[in-house]
Amino acid sequence: EVRLVESGGGLVQPGESLRLSCVASGFTFSTYTMNWVRQAPGKGLEWVSYITRSSSFLHYADSVKGRFTISRDNAKNSLFLQMNSLRVEDTAVYYCVRDSGFAFEIWGQGTMVTVSS
Amino acid sequence: QSALTQPASVSGSPGQSITTSCTGTSSDVGGYNLVSWYQQHPGRAPKLILYEDTKRPSGVSNRFSGSKSGNTASLTISGLQAEDEADYYCCSYAGDTRWVFGGGTKLTVL
Numbered sequence: 001e002v003r004l005v006e007s008g009g010g011l012v013q014p015g016e017s018l019r020l021s022c023v024a025s026g027f028t029f030s031t032y033t034m035n036w037v038r039q040a041p042g043k044g045l046e047w048v049s050y051i052t053r054s055s056s057f058l059h060y061a062d063s064v065k066g067r068f069t070i071s072r073d074n075a076k077n078s079l080f081l082q083m084n085s086l087r088v089e090d091t092a093v094y095y096c097v098r099d100s101g102f103a104f105e106i107w108g109q110g111t112m113v114t115v116s117s
Numbered sequence: 118q119s120a121l122t123q124p125a126s127v128s129g130s131p132g133q134s135i136t137t138s139c140t141g142t143s144s145d146v147g148g149y150n151l152v153s154w155y156q157q158h159p160g161r162a163p164k165l166i167l168y169e170d171t172k173r174p175s176g177v178s179n180r181f182s183g184s185k186s187g188n189t190a191s192l193t194i195s196g197l198q199a200e201d202e203a204d205y206y207c208c209s210y211a212g213d214t215r216w217v218f219g220g221g222t223k224l225t226v227l
Contacts, residue, residue, distance in 0.1 A: 035216075044120065044206060044218055044219065044220045044221045045155070045163065045206050045208070045218040045221070046218060047208075047215070047216040047217070047218065050214055050216075057214070059213075059214040059215065061215070095162060095163075100168075102151055102153070102168050102169050103151075103153035103165050103168035103169070103208070104153065104155070104163075104165060104208070104216075105165055105168075105174070106165075107162040107163055107164070108162065109162055110162055
């Protein structure tokens, strides 16, 4: 079974950092580009970041550029999102998503990040 | 990057068909054949139901279909069923490895 399982969410104060993880199973992780997509409470979806199979290319939404860093460890079938200088508006469920080149094909169950003082 | 425009809500009775829209620009929806649609039930992760404007992933019901004209894409659900009640999001490639989503449409099955 193809599966993505996120972890690392929690409650932090503005300005603090958090590192999200996503473990993949049921497919050859190293052959897929991967993304993070988030959803603020009661709001729509927002693409956050993208990483190619070999980590050659990284891309970010303007809203997180310079604060978030995406990375992966193909040997451990894992995707990461290092989030620094967190803001209240970063509060959201963060989804790890497998990219098939034409759409966001497989989604994890999400991990909640709450930024609040 | 501005979000794509979707109506906030749409409704239909069981057995009927509904069509909902997703409007962008020539830089996203109209510029690429890369519109996808996602279904999201409350408390659940989104699920891909259409990609490349009109294609269905394996296992998705053929009651779901997509089309596009200019800068507007559309999702049609035929033979509405109670289980179709959910939020539906469109998404388009917007160039330079960026993706933009619509605000979502809540489908109510009356």
